[in-house]
Amino acid sequence: MKINLKIWRQEHARVSGAFVHYTVANVQPDLSFLEVLDLLNEQLIAEGGVPVEFDHDCREGICGACGMMVNGQAHGPLQRTAVCQLYMRHFSDGDTVTVEPWRAKAFPVIKDLVVDRSALDRISAAGGYISVKTGAAPDANAVLVAKPDADTAFDYAACIGCGACIAACPNASASLFTAAKISQLALLAQGQPERKSRVVKMTQQMTAEGFGDCSNHGECQSVCPKGISIDAIAQMRREYIRAKLPFG
Amino acid sequence: MTLNARIPEGPLPHKWGNFKDHCQLVNPSNKPKHTILVVGTGLAGASAAATLAEQGYRVKSFCIQDSPRRAHSIAAQGGINAAKNYPNDGDSVWRLFYDTIKGGDYRSREANVYRLAQISNQIIDQCVAQGVPFAREYSGLLANRSFGGAQVSRTFYAKGQTGQQLLLGAYGAMMRQVAARQIELFPRREMLDLVVINGQARGIVVRNLLTGEFERYAGDAVVLATGGYSNVYYLSTNGKNSNVTAAWRAHKRGALFANPCFTQIHPTCIPVASEFQSKLTLMSESLRNDGRVWVPKQAGNQRLAQEIPEADRDYYLETRYPTFGNLVPRDVASRNAKQVIDEGRGVGSTGLAVYLDFRDAIASQGKSAIEARYGNLFEMYQRITGEDPYAVPMRIYPAVHYTMGGLWVDYHLMSTVPGLFVLGEANFSDHGANRLGASALMQGLADGYFIIPYTLGNYLATTPLPEVDTSDEAFGEAEASARTRTMKLLSIQGDKTVLDFHRELGHLIWNGVGIHRHQQGLKKTIEDVRSLRHEFWQNLRVPGEATTLNKNLEFAGRVADFMELGEVMARDALAREESCGCHFREEFQTASGEAQRRDEPFAIAAAWKYQGDEQPPELEHETLVFENVELTQRSYR
Ligand SMILES: Cc1cc2nc3c(=O)[nH]c(=O)nc-3n(C[C@H](O)[C@H](O)[C@H](O)COP(=O)(O)OP(=O)(O)OC[C@H]3O[C@@H](n4cnc5c(N)ncnc54)[C@H](O)[C@@H]3O)c2cc1C
Ligand code: FES
Numbered sequence A: 001m002k003i004n005l006k007i008w009r010q011e012h013a014r015v016s017g018a019f020v021h022y023t024v025a026n027v028q029p030d031l032s033f034l035e036v037l038d039l040l041n042e043q044l045i046a047e048g049g050v051p052v053e054f055d056h057d058c059r060e061g062i063c064g065a066c067g068m069m070v071n072g073q074a075h076g077p078l079q080r081t082a083v084c085q086l087y088m089r090h091f092s093d094g095d096t097v098t099v100e101p102w103r104a105k106a107f108p109v110i111k112d113l114v115v116d117r118s119a120l121d122r123i124s125a126a127g128g129y130i131s132v133k134t135g136a137a138p139d140a141n142a143v144l145v146a147k148p149d150a151d152t153a154f155d156y157a158a159c160i161g162c163g164a165c166i167a168a169c170p171n172a173s174a175s176l177f178t179a180a181k182i183s184q185l186a187l188l189a190q191g192q193p194e195r196k197s198r199v200v201k202m203t204q205q206m207t208a209e210g211f212g213d214c215s216n217h218g219e220c221q222s223v224c225p226k227g228i229s230i231d232a233i234a235q236m237r238r239e240y241i242r243a244k245l246p247f248g
Numbered sequence B: 001m002t003l004n005a006r007i008p009e010g011p012l013p014h015k016w017g018n019f020k021d022h023c024q025l026v027n028p029s030n031k032p033k034h035t036i037l038v039v040g041t042g043l044a045g046a047s048a049a050a051t052l053a054e055q056g057y058r059v060k061s062f063c064i065q066d067s068p069r070r071a072h073s074i075a076a077q078g079g080i081n082a083a084k085n086y087p088n089d090g091d092s093v094w095r096l097f098y099d100t101i102k103g104g105d106y107r108s109r110e111a112n113v114y115r116l117a118q119i120s121n122q123i124i125d126q127c128v129a130q131g132v133p134f135a136r137e138y139s140g141l142l143a144n145r146s147f148g149g150a151q152v153s154r155t156f157y158a159k160g161q162t163g164q165q166l167l168l169g170a171y172g173a174m175m176r177q178v179a180a181r182q183i184e185l186f187p188r189r190e191m192l193d194l195v196v197i198n199g200q201a202r203g204i205v206v207r208n209l210l211t212g213e214f215e216r217y218a219g220d221a222v223v224l225a226t227g228g229y230s231n232v233y234y235l236s237t238n239g240k241n242s243n244v245t246a247a248w249r250a251h252k253r254g255a256l257f258a259n260p261c262f263t264q265i266h267p268t269c270i271p272v273a274s275e276f277q278s279k280l281t282l283m284s285e286s287l288r289n290d291g292r293v294w295v296p297k298q299a300g301n302q303r304l305a306q307e308i309p310e311a312d313r314d315y316y317l318e319t320r321y322p323t324f325g326n327l328v329p330r331d332v333a334s335r336n337a338k339q340v341i342d343e344g345r346g347v348g349s350t351g352l353a354v355y356l357d358f359r360d361a362i363a364s365q366g367k368s369a370i371e372a373r374y375g376n377l378f379e380m381y382q383r384i385t386g387e388d389p390y391a392v393p394m395r396i397y398p399a400v401h402y403t404m405g406g407l408w409v410d411y412h413l414m415s416t417v418p419g420l421f422v423l424g425e426a427n428f429s430d431h432g433a434n435r436l437g438a439s440a441l442m443q444g445l446a447d448g449y450f451i452i453p454y455t456l457g458n459y460l461a462t463t464p465l466p467e468v469d470t471s472d473e474a475f476g477e478a479e480a481s482a483r484t485r486t487m488k489l490l491s492i493q494g495d496k497t498v499l500d501f502h503r504e505l506g507h508l509i510w511n512g513v514g515i516h517r518h519q520q521g522l523k524k525t526i527e528d529v530r531s532l533r534h535e536f537w538q539n540l541r542v543p544g545e546a547t548t549l550n551k552n553l554e555f556a557g558r559v560a561d562f563m564e565l566g567e568v569m570a571r572d573a574l575a576r577e578e579s580c581g582c583h584f585r586e587e588f589q590t591a592s593g594e595a596q597r598r599d600e601p602f603a604i605a606a607a608w609k610y611q612g613d614e615q616p617p618e619l620e621h622e623t624l625v626f627e628n629v630e631l632t633q634r635s636y637r
Helices: A033-046 A118-125 A147-157 A164-168 A175-186 A195-208 A219-223 A231-244 B012-022 B043-054 B093-103 B110-129 B162-179 B245-252 B285-289 B316-320 B330-345 B359-365 B367-385 B440-462 B473-491 B498-512 B519-539 B551-575
Strands: A003-009 A018-024 A096-100 A109-111 B035-039 B058-062 B183-186 B189-197 B200-208 B214-218 B221-224 B263-269 B292-296 B354-357 B394-403 B420-422 B604-609 B618-623
Touching (some): A118 A175, A118 A195, A147 B162, A175 A195, A175 A231, B012 B110, B012 B440, B035 B043, B043 B058, B110 B440, B162 B440, B189 B214, B189 B245, B214 B473, B221 B245, B245 B420, B245 B551, B285 B367, B330 B394, B473 B551, B519 B551, B551 B604
Parallel strands (some): B058 B183
Antiparallel strands (some): A003 A018, B189 B200, B292 B354
């Protein structure tokens, strides 16, 4: 089939960008969306043009490197699917697909579809861990964790850090990303000692990076390729209140 | 020349303890004076960086991706082994050691493998304390499963995302040190050369992938944890950025490259669907617990799976290996799949697949039982292929998955360049000629959390390290050479793209140094790779500029190195005149068609020494001494 692409091209952060139209012929339904971009790039190189830059690595939906708005939706039309796992059988011959980078103040565009997501690393550095030194750990079975808590902690821990939640949020809030880590660690016995300081430090950093507030639109949850529940944000709020209460 | 592995004295169980008891320590007040360059942030690099920083060293950490958390380790699915014996099913350090050394077909070093098994338990403790949400029982205790045909349940897992959870644990530990200013992060950097001064590794040259600038970093030691080289085959299950460049450039600066032909081909991957396909997806090996592998008995079959009656189906693994059946080791399953496909009995539109059928399992156990066990894998399969594996059999095909070969290291994990340490998949140690499932994650974390802190400390405490800085002429020379090579790639402006060349190289290596190898084919592969490499440097077209983000240019540099590695892989496979583990030389098989090892003279690690760009490398070796296990012939019939 033939696919028309309307792609955001931008040389770097200091210049403005624009949409450019391309057509890729001979797209097979078994190709992934990123493979169509590969095809387009081969075509551009043959014509003496400059390929479209986009981040990618695992192409299995787990590393979180890929990410782009496809027809206005973060990672495209399929629920719980990162764009690298989106296959062309979900499109039709002659479709026009609009492709843009994540848009958020805290995610400046680097080039074309590639943005700077280092703000997420800084939120993690603010407290997204348990401060345990190598070699100092007790036997792994010394502390029990109830299975439902372990399972829910896993669901939150499944975040791939792609930034789709932020790109989809009308406020460009990083609440789901931040809350997922806070909630994971709050559910585990090992996470208790730093529970209060963690939520305070991570949310402070989130604000300092220029991410917006959460006003419960729920877009984050619906675009998350790992289906992380917005319940995490409710938990983060409870954690925050607990941390701030004098006797909480 | 024979290489000295510096294995400590004493009986096997006491070697690591003896080493730790007697190694030199760096005075705590001196640790901050040492800068350590850690390249790579997968399980091996992240755990090393975090632990070294925690101990007080100044760490600089480099990776290609935009964040350390995206290293390829994130994609590991099945689990991580440890000898905890929580299920009380007879596991022990000895048994984990024995299974690993036997699984590797006796081509790894006893002392290293034993240490790995000893450390395995501490890894689990460490990860749980970090908040890694491993699967648990209703009791609240950790759950285990049996993996890859192991007789004991020693695998810890976090759904099908174990690598992700372990890596995020190590990433968290790293980020804690970033906040403490003990680690400085350098993401989107690619190491392009190793700087050796007075025979010691003292720095690296990297390219900033956003600005194209070449940057120099000096340190007292360099730790390479840059992963495996499966992408030499073009299609593999590795992430697109996985490459050999850092290891290869270190090789050219004097580090020997060991057993490059030992590459693992995993039997259960989703088959190639189109010529533009960019990578392969692994389907967990656990599927073989319930799925039955078959192909039609007759070649040239045109019928759909459902139309083929029972009498016309060949469940070839069950017939040939009555004891292990569908659970034979990876290399055996892959080899047999290739054989039936070569006979023209492959299935699907390309003929390059075999069936993995759940019909009988669904009939006997019910759909819901199968769904509970494999639901997420079935969903993934359907997403990629558009077919429903509950209704029609899955189609699978072998794919390159892991590379046991890598830079040669001694017991200290130090390469033949003093001060250059190599961890994780990038080194050659521990897995011999075949890696067991769930053992790579264990090795990466053992290397990074528990081994390098001791052996690197010992090196720093015992080695005079004169002051050096990045104005040293060795830095200038290394930078100039990296720059020249990069600019050369851009200047050719020929007719073929990096992708064209990479695909062609992949075909050559897959056909020559893949599941089956033989003398004639290997000799031809060496010639073919050489001529493709010459064409590459004449006819490559890389678009764009060197001063901005230009992934085509990055990939061109990596493919250029694969072109050199590929030739050495073929030479290694040619020189190893035996079959062992993954390395199946057609000339060396038993009467029943199984791998025929020749321990005399091949119970060695073959380590290749670079001799110049168009010169054949020189072969050195380490003799593997087995004092504790008896070398037996693997048999799965
Ligand atoms: C799909 C899949 C599933 C797997 N499942 C399992 C499993 O269940 N159990 C198991 O034990 N093993 C599994 N493995 C194997 C295991 O995941 C890997 O062997 C292991 O994660 C490798 O870790 P590493 O730290 O050595 O390297 P990697 O995780 O590959 O990290 C390499 C790092 O080096 C960096 N790097 C590379 N080159 C350069 C350069 N030139 N300059 C700067 N930085 C560089 C990269 O950016 C990255 O940070 C699996 C592998 C695959 C492909
Ligand atoms: S490329 Fe890794 S999640 Fe898409």
